[in-house]
């Protein structure tokens with residue numbers, strides 16, 4: 255089955271008692287036993303829920319994986335994957351990772367004896383140099399939030415496999431429509447389903463997908479034991495959304511490309527960060543491992559003041575955290591999403607006070623290019 259068919263059908267079938275085409279919201283915390291000890295395979299809502307299972311199977315299929323696990327947020331998925339490891343283990347992580355992931359690793363998980371090294375994983379040599387005897391895990395985000403750096407997932411997974419190290423990719427920015435890390439040898443894929451997968455800015459959620467039986471068993475154990483599971487209603491909303499993922503991603507991508515070409519050569523923009531423009535340092539790699547470039551563009555506007563004027567001048571783009579919804583948003587990462595990343599680290603990867611991040615929605619293309627053009631003319 256091709257993607258656009260899988261997104262609608264995988265994991266779902268007409269409901270048995272009524273034939274309802276759409277998987278119902280099984281809003282229950284528990285299930286009745288036929289006789290003591292005889293269940294229909296469902297015992298308790300944290301452990302298993304049919305609406306959640308349908309979404310988990312759907313997302314696993316979209317990532318070309320065997321097992322999916324859904325969580326109450328993207329961060330709950332990150333927290334769950336990192337608890338596969340133990341005190342004394344060393345983790346290599348992309349330096350320009352989502353600010354909340356950095357905060358979780360540095361301010362919470364490192365208190366439990368795990369050690370983290372942050373490197374530019376877009377340079378495989380930096381990843382190799384960071385290797386220690388106790389390195390057990392490499393966690394990469396590609397493209398990164400908000401600099402859109404790209405890690406060569408095939409090269410990374412080959413290196414990690416040769417050293418017996420597990421790998422996880424945060425695939426939130428591309429969604430399974432544009433990139434499938436498992437196909438490139440990565441062990442676990444992570445999404446904040448809050449973003450493109452749900453795409454309507456009305457749910458917080460996360461997921462993990464793997465094809466490895468042993469990892470899946472451990473993740474199932476963690477999901478059930480730690481209990482950060484999403485509600486049946488949220489699962490249902492996300493499943494409603496995956497049915498249009500391909501169509502939405504194409505529209506995000508087209509609009510982002512149109513905005514990039516409309517501002518090319520505009521002197522007010524010091525730098526465009528977008529994998530779909532040939533000036534992107536990993537443009538060739540992006541063509542190889544991704545099937546599109548997504549809807550996130552970061553712009554360097556030269557100063558904090560310019561960033562403020564630009565954000566305040568936009569009319570269709572709303573100033574808000576988050577990304578990946580049908581509506582266009584703008585954010586100033588230093589004061590919003592990445593405030594918890596120390597300035598020294600931000601400076602290292604170019605996250606300046608003048609950087610703004612656009613999450614390009616699926617509104618009319620001309621309206622969006624006009625909005626950006628007008629806001630730039632105010633600088």
Ligand SMILES: Cc1ncc(COP(=O)(O)O)c(C=O)c1O
Nearest residue numbers: 327328329352399426446448459
């Ligand atoms: C790339 C990426 N990963 C993970 C997360 C965390 O997801 P959530 O906000 O759903 O917890 C975010 C949130 O912005 C993100 O952008």
